[in-house]
Amino acid sequence: MKRFIWLFLTIGLALAAAPVHVVQPGETLYRIAETYGVPLEALAAANGIEDVNLIRAGQRLVVPSDPSWPEGWGLSVTPWPPVQGEPAVFRVPEGVGTVQVFNLKVPVASDVALVPVPADTNPGLYPFVLKGPDLKGELLVVAGGYGHENIMLSEEKNALLDREKIRAEKARLLEACGPWTPEVRWQGPWRWPLEQVEVTSEFGTRRSYNGRPGGWHGGVDLRGKEGTPVYAPAAGVVGLSDELYVRGNAVILRHGLGVCSGYYHLSQRVVESGQTVERGDLIGYIGMTGLSTGPHLHWEVRILGQTTDPAAFTRSELWHRLAPARAAGP
Numbered sequence: 001m002k003r004f005i006w007l008f009l010t011i012g013l014a015l016a017a018a019p020v021h022v023v024q025p026g027e028t029l030y031r032i033a034e035t036y037g038v039p040l041e042a043l044a045a046a047n048g049i050e051d052v053n054l055i056r057a058g059q060r061l062v063v064p065s066d067p068s069w070p071e072g073w074g075l076s077v078t079p080w081p082p083v084q085g086e087p088a089v090f091r092v093p094e095g096v097g098t099v100q101v102f103n104l105k106v107p108v109a110s111d112v113a114l115v116p117v118p119a120d121t122n123p124g125l126y127p128f129v130l131k132g133p134d135l136k137g138e139l140l141v142v143a144g145g146y147g148h149e150n151i152m153l154s155e156e157k158n159a160l161l162d163r164e165k166i167r168a169e170k171a172r173l174l175e176a177c178g179p180w181t182p183e184v185r186w187q188g189p190w191r192w193p194l195e196q197v198e199v200t201s202e203f204g205t206r207r208s209y210n211g212r213p214g215g216w217h218g219g220v221d222l223r224g225k226e227g228t229p230v231y232a233p234a235a236g237v238v239g240l241s242d243e244l245y246v247r248g249n250a251v252i253l254r255h256g257l258g259v260c261s262g263y264y265h266l267s268q269r270v271v272e273s274g275q276t277v278e279r280g281d282l283i284g285y286i287g288m289t290g291l292s293t294g295p296h297l298h299w300e301v302r303i304l305g306q307t308t309d310p311a312a313f314t315r316s317e318l319w320h321r322l323a324p325a326r327a328a329g330p
């Protein structure tokens with residue numbers, strides 16, 4: 001008898017959540033959108049579908065829906081639904097100290113947790129826990145609509161890469177980002193680090209190297225001649241200013257709330273570790289040091305070590321969503 005009750009409970013819960021739809025033979029995306037009462041474009045975008053006529057039976061589709069946790073929790077997540085590769089802001093009820101999601105433990109400042117949604121998170125449902133009251137819910141994640149690019153590397157150069165040095169450099173970079181701290185060091189939306197912005201490779205672009213799949217682009221590449229000035233997009237403290245193996249001349253800034261930003265392949269660095277910088281301060285010049293095929297700026301932003309779309313920080317929405325954490329700051 002007990003087993004049956006569990007069975008019904010499980011089915012009941014599955015129906016209540018239901019934001020994942022498995023495509024049946026003969027179904028069209030148009031029909032599915034109509035069934036769930038969501039716009040066709042929203043359904044396509046949520047699943048990274050470019051051609052709405054190209055779906056296959058058995059494909060799992062995320063249906064953009066309203067949050068499924070009880071209103072009484074007082075939890076809000078923006079943007080809703082969260083997008084892979086973009087930061088999501090959790091406004092949590094009182095007593096919550098940490099948000100556990102995507103294998104991350106995100107501390108709460110005031111009532112806000114700034115959560116990075118990893119760029120390789122497949123669209124779908126992910127469990128989360130609000131630690132303290134230990135409330136368990138599920139988070140819907142939709143596709144970021146990222147493109148693809150193939151990078152040609154000379155096999156010789158690739159063979160010469162020292163894997164141990166690469167690993168050590170990554171560890172150093174994460175250390176330079178520093179521990180999570182509750183204060184928000186910056187004011188307002190970030191500026192871009194260059195005067196003239198031309199993105200040559202977007203964040204999140206799926207990459208293959210010589211035709212072999214190889215992850216995604218963890219930053220944005222900005223076009224610029226050697227010697228073009230690079231400015232701090234937001235106030236922070238210099239966590240690292242040094243020459244690295246892969247990233248060449250590198251500057252890393254700490255901005256608080258677990259956020260750090262990196263500026264790589266510079267020809268010259270003009271700040272020192274430990275120094276405070278303001279928005280718009282000169283930090284270095286574009287170059288092609290380290291493993292770089294030409295002069296450009298690779299700009300990277302991490303939250304708790306997880307790469308996230310830098311452009312999100314230049315938008316006013318994110319700044320407004322963080323308001324309560326700012327109020328609690330110094």
Ligand SMILES: [Zn+2]
Nearest residue numbers: 219220221298
């Ligand atoms: Zn890059």
